[in-house]
Amino acid sequence: MTGAITALLVCQLIGEVLARVLHLPVPGPVIGMVLLFLALLLRYPEGEPPEALGKVADTLLGNLGLLFVPAGVGVVVLLHTLAQNWLSLMLAIVGGTLLAMVITGRLAQALLRRWG
Structure with missing residues (x-):
């Protein structure tokens, strides 16, 4: 589970760095999400992501209301x-x-x- 959270945060960090360095009009987390999607497509072409990543995503989505x-x-x-x-x-x-x-x-x- 720690690896899945780390993967999410690393993708967000890379997205933030790319957005700031390249002066992109897209938020860094969006770029990070696209990078994560592409990495998952390349690593798991059959479409089944790792179970730990699914659990972390479900937990984050379950607490999404707190962001409001x-x-x-x-x-x-x-x-x-x-x-x-x-x-x-x-x-x-x-x-x-x-x-x-x-x-x-x-x-x-x-x-x-x-x-x-």
């Missing part, structure tokens, strides 16, 4: 800022959601036409 606590605290602390800018925030949230839905739908239609 800082965001909730931030909302409460900055409630006055949210109240002052509620209209622009709502427009950005609704507009961004609608735009993402339209783009996803158009992309899905194009892919279905091409391969369907």
